[in-house]
Amino acid sequence: MKSDLLIATNGFKETWPAVEYGAWFAETMRMKITLLGVTESLSPAAIDERHPLEDIFERAVGLFEARGVEYSLEVRKGDAEQVIPDKAHEGDYITVVGPLGRHPLKRWLTGRSIRTLMERIATPILYAPKTRLPLKKMLVSIGGLGYEAAAENLAFQVATATRADVTILHVASPSELEYPGGRDVLKRLDDLAETNTLPGRGLKKGLEIARQCGLNARVATRQGNVVEEILAEIREGDYDLVCMGSAYSASAIRQLYTPNVTAEVAEVAHCPVLTARFKHV
Template sequence: DQTSKTSYDLVVIGARWTGAVGEYWRSKTTYEVIKTIQPPVLVAIGEREQLKRFLVCTGGKEFIEQAVQFTGRLAAAVNASVTLLHVMAEPPAVYADMVRLEENVDQLLESKSELGTNLRRQKRELERLRVSADVRLRHGIVIDQVFEEAREGDYDLIVTGTSQARGLLRHYIMGDLTRSILNRAIVPVLVARAGPAKPGRTLWKAIKGLVRTR
């Protein structure tokens, strides 16, 4: 494994134009490389004359911030702007007031909610790197909204993440969203590395917490 012998900042993999069906072909090796090597992976899909507009798919969680930082450094190097996109599932009609609140980006970024706090911190990190940063919120099926935004915004690069698996083996988990983006994208896709997700609060941990407080 070449990447284990030499420390690389980025690995680039190509994708072949199939022509007949109007899509790009990704080999199984592409997915295996993404899951096993440590550096971020750029899959060179499509033809772009420049990389000036980056779209980062963020779930609004803390563990994605490592990927945001890497994207920010790359954007700073090529003088690109970054849009942080968060997609929320379509809620029932009874939550219409909450939806209106969340659709107000400025109000959300000023709120104390977990989503607002994390997006605000990610945006500030990009601005600290002197990168023009914007936040976009959409509602609906995540993968459909990602490509709707990508098409409307004419982005040159889509950034998604993989989380590091727990345990002794160093590998990365490629979720359904990342795989779907790779399968459908017609522009380059950067699969950045996110930190390990924080473990959830299990029932056993909650019980132990109650015992300690007595």
């Protein structure tokens, strides 16, 4: 894996799991870390107090040195939802973030910060609201339309390094009927990987690649609301990491009519979510 790791924090205490998970990820994947601290506006009463970034940076340095990973530290001032994407676009990074502690009203109006970051960051994102280690079980959710290819590639690299078991999931939604071969998908859901349908070919290819990597891999299929079924699979399978593609930039028209499934899953999932944006080849 050639990318470096960009771990971002604004000092909010709930970003610590992202720092901790990022340190493990960097050690496992042999990556360099840039720890980005974002100083946002403080209330006048807090001006003379110790900045929360200081505590996180102090803990992070100790953690990085204990894990023997190469790291650099950087602090920038501004709004985290803008500063983090700006930094992410300066290099070939996988960006690791956690919840930024936004006011409930802002979350209600615009969604959690991960939505905005997914819109603005073109490179892979690892959202880690919690630390789930060791990594033993990984879920790779594919949509059958090609958005997942980049995330699937990353997932198999991580699984190879950790020897995690891999489940490749496809959820057949009611909208599946709108596409050519959709009825065939629903009829052959139990053995979808054996069909010549678009999602069937995707499942089969993913399974073949995983097994070529020496991974213990299997296929799972579900039918229903995509977000609800993915979350149900995560709960029932008790996965440690979920890998998904992002449809951002894939089809602007399609986005007007469909929810961003990856963002909705990331907001609710009990484990880290690794996502990579679709790329035209």
